[in-house]
Amino acid sequence: MYIGxxxxxxxxKLVLTNQDGQVIATQSADLTVSRPAPLHSEQAPQDWVAALHSAMNQLAQDHALNQVKAIGLSGQMHGAVLLDSNNDVVRPAILWNDGRSHQECIELEQAVPNSREITGNLMMPGFTAPKLLWVKKHEPENFAKVAKVLLPKDYLRFVLSGDFASDMSDSAGTLWLDVGKRAWSKPLLAACSLTESHMPNLFEGSEVTGHLHQDLAQRWGMDAVAIVAGGGDNAAGAVGVGLTQPGQAMLSLGTSGVYFVVSDEYTSNPESAVHSFCHALPNTWHLMSVLLSAASCVSWFAESIAKQHLPTLLAELGDDIVIDDNSPFFLPYLSGERTPHNNPYAAGNFFGLSHETDKKAMFFAVLEGVSLAFADGVEALHASGTQAKEIMLIGGGAKHVGWRQLLADVLNRPIKFCEAGEVGPGLGAARLAQLAVDKDTPFAHICRTPDTVAVYEPNAQRHAMFAKRQEKFRAIYQQLKPLFVADE
Structure with a gap:
């Protein structure tokens, strides 16, 4: 068995799989986010450890884990976990959706003019490097204590095995990695007053980084099994649905939205805020466009506007999505936006409301707004020269049948809906764990794709209408852009 x-x-979330890759069990524990100031988003790493122990204790209570061979790790990317020389946490971790370091992004690009060439990415507040520069400027007493900088999942690795290690896919999201060379960049580290000694050792996602502490192994009824590098959440999620070959693509309708395409070479389009990262597998990369708010827009509308539980609202409004030339628009930038705008100050907006606009029309506008934002991201990614052979649709939002067809019509591409379940990156982490230690099972069997539920073909007439609405959607953003500014 294997644990992700x-x-x-x-x-x-923990995922327990067997030799055939079947999910035997899952276990989870909740976490909360602290927002101590505008644009700030933090968590205490100690809370991650408590949640891990809670979930593992319950998993061990429910299932005999003596057959577990390896543990793989996945997690939220870009977070900054700062440890001192005693390996104690210096301050709460600054998370991926924290927007405080906009000015530091500008300063880092000025300090390293070829940073986009090295990293394949724009400097954005969500990434790790500008967070460290912010800490240096605003919390110098904390920065002076920093001996190690770890990503969130890699702090759990340290707790599990005592090793300072990371994988290529997650490390690419720090903006300290030379993504083409798959190695730390000394100039980018130096721009943050850091060196390679502050960084974890680098591994491919399917490599062993250490072994489980003996005391933890005894507590959970396991051997001191291998701890495997794993991957950032999107790369691990891609492995979990079998996206391992060039040209494969997925569109994930989760809290945030991701369009992910696998490549066998390093390419980039940073000017359009497309992310270019290493994949969690050797000699493989991926391009990714990111919406900071996707299915979360739907939850927000249900809870804050319609004042209904989302399942109740969906049952009431049904699957048929009716949009025409006179329908209102929605800009889905509830948490700012990455691709293609790179604007942490962008905000959500309804446009074109009238006395005839009802709850249903506004809900449909939300679905369309997220879909049009996805189209912006897809276009930006394809401008890099990387094309998708097929698009797999996954994520909680993909359960809405009408939304699947809407995406096909807006993107003008067939959409293959796969029932990938709710295990996500945890399954990919378990697969990477199996790849590291199971040399007998073929790669294609371990990393197979899920069954296709349905394929949605685009409607040419509907796409023509959405193409016109896309132009207006973009124009609305451009008109409002000067008003999206930081609070003084």
Whole structure:
């Protein structure tokens, strides 16, 4: 058996799989986010450890774990965990959706003019490097204590095995990695007054980084099994649904939205805020466009506007999505936006409301707004020269049948809906664990794709209408952009 540990923002999830890759069990524990100031988003790493122990204790209570061979790790990317020389946490971890370091991004790009060439990415407040520069400027007493900088999942690795290690896919999201060379960049580290000694050792996602502490192994009824590098949440999630070959793509409708395409070479389009990262597998990369708010827009509308539980609202409004030339628009930038705008100050907006606009029309506008934002991201990614052979649709939002067809019509591409379940990156982490130690099972069997539920073909007439609405959608953002500014 194999265990995948996925450290998410809202909770930690464990996935237990067998030799055939079947999910035997899952276990989870909730987490909360602290927002001590505008644009700030933090968590206490100690809370991650408590959640991990809670979930593992319960998993060990429910299942005999003596057949577990390896543990893989996945987690939220870009977070900054700072440890002192005693390996104690210096301050709360600054998370991926923290937007405080906008000015530091500008300063880092000025300090390293070829940073985009090295990293394949724009400097954005969500990434790790500008967070460290912010700490240096605003919390010098904390920065002076920093001996190690770890990503969230890699702090759990340290707790599990005592090793300072990371994988290529997660490390690419720090903006300290030379993504083409798959190695730390000394100039980018120096720009943050750091060296390679502050960084964990680098491994491919399917490599062993250490072994489980003996006391933890005894507590959970396991051997001191291998701890495997794993991957950032999106790369691990891609492995979990079998996206391992060039040209494969997925569109994930989770809290945030991701369009992910696998490549066998390093390419980039940073000017359009496309992310270019290493994949969790050797000699493989991926391009990714990111919406900071996707299915979360739907939850927000249900809870804050319609004042209904989402399942109740969905049952009431049904699967048929009716949109025409006179329908209102929605800009889905509830948490700012990455691709293609790189604007942490962008905000959500309804446009074109009238006396005839009802709850249903506003809900449909939300679905369309997220879909049009996805189209912006897909276009930006394809401008890099990387094309998708097929698009797999996964994520909680993909359960809405009408939304699947809407995406096909807006993107003008066939959409293959796969029932990938709710295990996500945890399954990918378990697969990477198996790849590291199971040399007898073929790669294609371990990393197979889920069954296809349905394929949604685009409607040419509907796409023509959405193409016109896309132009107006973009124009609305451009008109409002000067008003999206930081609070003084």
């Amino acid at each position: 540990i996925d450290l998410g923002t809202s909770g930690i």
